[in-house]
Amino acid sequence: MERSAIRQISGWLWEIPRSYRSDMRVPARFYASEAMLEQILADRSLEQLVNVATLPGIVGFALAMPDIHEGYGFPIGGVAAFDPDAGIISPGGIGYDINCGVRLLATSQPFESVREKIPDLVKEIYRQVPSGVGHGNRITFSSKQLEQILRDGAPRMVAFGYGEPEDLGHIESGGVIDVADPSKVSQYAKQRGGDQLGTLGTGNHFVEIDRIDAIFDQEAAVRMGLFEGQIVIQLHTGSRGLGHQIATDYIRVMNRAMPKYGIEVPDRELACAPFCSPEGQEYFSAMSAGANFAWANRQLITWEIRQAWRAVVGDDPLRVVYDVAHNIAKVETHEIDGHRRQLLVHRKGATRAFVGQPVIIPGSMGTASFVLEGGLASMHESFGSSCHGAGRRMSRTKAKHMVQGSQLRQELEAIGVSVQAGSMQGLAEEASAAYKDIGEVVSTVVSAGIARKVVRLVPVGVMKG
């Protein structure tokens, strides 16, 4: 997109007005610093954002966070809210990895007391948490148990003995969406993902051990049980092959259904159906079941990490600080022009950031991460949403040509990060050079008042599929 198409609203907010293209129903807005603009203009993400602004029933603005980059149909880093009666639901607005998200676990140990054990801990986590593409788990569930997990999410996983009841109070939506309907999930999806509970996957999914190296808001940090020097563990994964197959199944359904509803979209990848239509409701029920699977997955991985921690460090309990979804659509109440309205909010590579809620923002590999807290502007401007991470700026293909995985591993070890990875090529694709600067992304949403900084984390160990 040309720079001239964009109008600057403030030091952190930009707008593509409706006049840009005749089919736009609302303006598009995105959060970015001046320095990030060139990067954002370089790929098709803003054209994708304009495409989102054309979808039936969209309310307010088609929005994007500073970690915006190109995705399937909708840009990653995008937020779009729709009228539940007049609007659509689109699998591309959620992503193939339904309820990809991040969980943060807190230990009670300062870095100094476990420093020597970190390499062994990373190795043990790698042993306990299966990873890699297509890989299942030795812990399995019957088809009846899988149905229960799809319906009941993380609470069902805790009921099966994997976790503590108090974990559930520290998960977005309690780790379950109650409209989930396992009967709307295909047998094929259940077959693909049914043995993948408690597994990490690959790509940008990881388990990372971090040290808290800066406190920005002492009061909020105390409230979250976080202190300087503390060892914490981040876990990033989603719904694995099951969610991927739900997306695949319903993109096909919606492509076939669109003519029936007279919906025309500027890009096939925006396949959608009216939210209130049978196809829309079936996808919403299946997507919610996929979201529940992802929360159950992160719950079981938490249990596996606790096993590893116990084996290497000791009996010290690991506490769930919070668990956020960043690929999901939910019905929420938001205030629009002074009126409270029910809206279907799509977040794709965007994190819910309600006021006071912990917002976990992983950086790229080897760089800092942040824990934020939702701010007031999030409720007024971004449908209760913030950014979700650094955001890719280089394709996987380009990254693996530019970076040697084994050399990257050495560099990470040299700066004090223990590494366990299933594939050196996979590691190269996740090099920090392939990502935007997390500090710039975070300071943009902080300037906007969408979120406030609470603590910064620096990595001391990372495990990848």
Add this chain to the structure above:
DNA sequence: ATGTCC
């Protein structure tokens, strides 16, 4: 992201 093309 993904048994990285049924």
